[in-house]
Amino acid sequence: MVAWISKGFWERVARVILRNRILILLIITGLTVFLAVQWKNMRFTYTEANLLPDHHPVNIQYNKFLETFGEEGNLIVLAVKDPSLFTPEHFNLWNRLSKQLNAFPEVDLVVSTENLRELVKNDEKQQFELNPLITHPLESEEAIDTLKQHLFHELPFYEGLLFNKETQTIRTAVYLDKEIVNTPVRKDFIFNDFVPLIEKFEKNTGLKVHVSGMPYVRTLNSQNIIDEIGGFILAALGVTSLIFFFFFRSFRATFISMIVVIIGVMWAFGTLGLLHYEITVLTALIPPLIIVIGIPNCIFLINKYQQEIQKHGNQAKSLQRVVSKVGNATLMTNATTAIGFASFIVTESTLLKEFGIVASINIMTIFILSLLIIPVIYSFMPVPKNRHLKHLNKKWIGGFVKWNVHIVKHRRIAISITSIVLLILGIIGIYQIKISGSLIEDMPKNTDFFRDIRFFEKEFDGIMPLEITIDTKRKNGVMKLSTLRRMDELENLITDIPGLSKPISVVNLVKYSKQAYYNGNPNYYQLPTNQENHFILSYARKSSDNADLLHSFVDSTGQIARITTFMQDMGTDNMEDALEQVQTTIKKLFPEDRYEVTLTGKALVFMKGTKYLVNNLIASLALAVFLISLFMAYMFRSFRMILISLVPNIFPLLITAGVMGYLGIPIKPSTILVFSIAFGISVDDTIHFLAKYRQELVSNGWKIRKSVYAALRETGVSMFYTSIVLLFGFSVFTTSSFGGTVALGGLVSITLLFAMMSNLILLPSLLLSLEKSIANRKILKEPNFDVLTGDDDDS
Structure with missing residues (x-):
């Protein structure tokens, strides 16, 4: 009885389609126009993929860090490794470049040799002051050599931040306005202002400028995704149409199939716009996926139509049978494919959930489009000739x-x-498979920005920030000497771990303060003793410039400190080993009853997100198997x-x-x-x-x-x-x-x-x-x- 109803249902569907051909074409055209209008709502992603749900503890810790210290991924770094930089002409142009960058409203701060300040002691006012290192353009190589000597050998505070003493690589740090880092403004600034300015400097000097930092990398990586979408669609159309033509040897059949999948692609983009989803590295795959999955639908339907024509030559009966006999089969196969994609919806990852929703919806819409468009278009065309049906008798397929x-x-x-x-x-x-949680592993290896990532890994030990927050659980607890010494010991360990950069924290500032107290002698770049601490802090409290610097490393209450280090792309296993070493030292140095220490940062969030995702996707695959098994149970x-x-x-x-x-x-x-x-x-x-x-x-x-x-x-x-x-x-x-x-x-x-x-x-x-x-x-x-x-x- 149920089987008879199913058969009768598809026969009724066939009659409805063939009797309402014009109306169906008008409806499809109207929906296509409507969804094309939704393209204006499509947005390209401006952040890294967050694979964790919002309520995950790692995400909660990261968001708490952002609330305390603001966006951590707002740093762009420039570097030049070339001895000819240290000539008056080139060095002054380098400093001028920093000044030009600092003038943009999108830039919050630039730290470079141009505006570098030295902490000095003012005995008369009994306070520290920040004096400019360069007060006017340097006109001679002797002046530049003097500056180099002073910078590389007498200012250890800036080592690893602005220069590599061993290779004499000079770096400039550009901090973007935190409000625009995750908005389209960032992209406009980088492509319209930042990149042209760098290219102009390179042209005028002949020097190679290496550029990196997460905002810059994310922008160029997103643009690569955008650039590839069109190429994928054209390649998918080209490959599938060639194979289709090879099988059917019919321009008519190939053309009809291309119409179906092109409309499917338009609907896929429209769905993204309608739902206001971002185009990510995953959702960018959906349009070509629709082409690849849609063509088999066309093969089944057109093949059945031509088989029926070959059998009895009656076009009306053939078109009706295309729907009534193949409709059920294509519905079932598209449904199982859609289930495979829809299983991603249960992962709790926004990235995969959106991918699963859009992909599963559009797999079913490409089925509907195939079922409607192919019979309707063929109904307006003459009956296929014998030459169009030759492929049905191909000997090599039979073989x-x-x-x-x-x-x-x-x-x-x-x-x-x-x-x-x-x-x-x-x-x-x-058993030999490994899990990878690298932020940059999948990035295109043949691009300049990826090669620059490797450059900064070699010169400055990476660009991916790892943040450590230390909550002393009491106001102004950070500046206690016992806390600073614990932090210094932790930083020494971090420095010794391969793949992690020299940390930056309030400890560096306190050491610099002691150096300044002893008239800039680099031998005193160290934490003060208990006796020295009283005098040095009395100078520091009177220094407004020092307070401004302090706020970059300590929260407004003086209770929470921040240690920032940068990671190389060292692989998940090595990253976990490094983090375990850090965690072990933290437990030893910071008793839990007195301190609350948290590791966070985008690199850590992504690594944890990958592991979370693997577990969830195994569950989603199991769900897909279970659902399809239920489906098969209902069928058989x-x-x-x-x-x-x-x-x-x-x-x-x-x-x-x-x-x-x-x-x-x-x-x-x-x-x-x-x-x-x-x-x-x-x-x-x-x-x-x-x-x-x-x-x-x-x-x-x-x-x-x-x-x-x-x-x-x-x-x-x-x-x-x-x-x-x-x-x-x-x-x-x-x-x-x-x-x-x-x-x-x-x-x-x-x-x-x-x-x-x-x-x-x-x-x-x-x-x-x-x-x-x-x-x-x-x-x-x-x-x-x-x-x-x-x-x-x-x-």
Whole structure:
């Protein structure tokens, strides 16, 4: 009864579509215009991906830090490593560049040799003062040499901040206005003002300026994402249309398919705008994904239409059967794919939740568009000629299917042994997989800004901030000498850890104050003794300039101190080892009853977010498997068939995970997506095969062997077509400059290749090997609805 209603439903849908062709085209056109208008609401991301939910303790700590000290990722650094910088002409132009940058309203502060100040003691006023290091342009090399000597050997406070004494690299620190760091203003400033000014300096001097810092890196990285979207869409259209034309040898069929997916892409962008979601490195993949996933829909529908035309030549009946006979199958396969993407919604990560929502919605809309547009457009066109139908009789495709049947029929033992060996190798490889929580690992390696990141890692030990806050639990507790000594010991440990930069904190300022108290003697750049502390603090309290500096390192109550260090991209394992060393020292130096010490910063938040995401995505993959299993249970009403159907789909995932282990591809936000995406897509072939298999069982009097071979011959061509389109479609992503996108494209392609072979070889072999346990009507009951309806002629 339910099956009859399902069949009747699709026949009614077919009649509605064909009787309301003009209205449907007008509705699609209207919705396309409406969604195109929503493009104006699309926003490109201006922050790093926060993979943690807002209520996560690590996020709470980070937000608390921001409330106390403000945005920490507002620093852009410039550096020159070239002896010719230290000539009067070049050095004065370098200082002029700093002054020009400081004049922009988007810049809060510039710290450079141009405005460098030296802390000196004023005995008459009994206070410290900040005097300019340079009061006028330097006219001779002798003056510059004197400045270098003073800077590199007598001002240790600025070492690691403004210069590298060993390599004589000079650096300028540009602090952006914290209010504009995470807004579009940042992008406009960097591209319209900042970059042209740097390029002008390089042109005038011939010096190479290295630029980095999180605001700069984020801006250029976001622009790379934007630049790649158009390229991906064109590449996906080009590859899929070429493959489609190769299969069908029809410009008409190719053109219609391209119309469907182009409208699908427009709707995808419109959905992003309508929901006011940001375009991130993930959501940027959705439009080309829609092309790759939409083309198989077109293949199924157009192939069925041409098969019907070849059978009886009646266009009206053919178009009706396209909807009534293939509509259910394409709905089911698109639904399972959408479930694979929708499983990301449960991760509690805003980034993945938005990706899952938009992707799953648009996978279902591309199904609807395919089902509506293809029959309607073909209804206005003449009946396909014989030359358009030649591909249906291609011998090489038939040969491929015959080869599959032969392998399944005569090589089942070899298939079993090969599958077991691959499974064992895959499991061994899985144990070699590592987790990566690097902020910059996926960034394009061939760009200047990435090479500059490596430059700053070498010269100044990194650009990714790691913040340590020390709450003394009492007002003005930071300036107690006992607290400063504990902080100094912690900073000495941090300095000794490879991959972490020399820390910056109030300790440096107190040491500088002692140096100034002893008339600038660098030998006194150290913490004061108890006796010295009284005199030095009496000078410091009277110094307003010193107070301004202090507020950068200590909160307004004097209760909370901040230690800032920068991290190299050292890999997750090394990062965890470094953090463990820091945590161990903190526990030893700062008793919990007297101090509350917190580690935070964008690098730490991203690393913790990656681990959180891996755990959540494993759960989401399990959810996708469970939901699709329920779906299969509803379709086939057989527990054993569910288990059989899962084997050829989980098997490729295990093989791909093993490949990741052997190739050293880590688990990270981009690569973990592979499994849910591939599972949702690969199960489509299983549904097609098992639905046809069950249909053949009924037709052949429950003869397993005959039904398996018949189902394989019937569905093998469609499975091959769609798998090849998907494989080459996803391989488009390997052209990306982002490492994560390359890995995603390559791994999904590998998984889908294994999935195709599993469904064409392993699944039929399992059915034949287990024929005695499944070849009865009690196990394979009448399905709740027909995925594939019969081919009887309706007269």
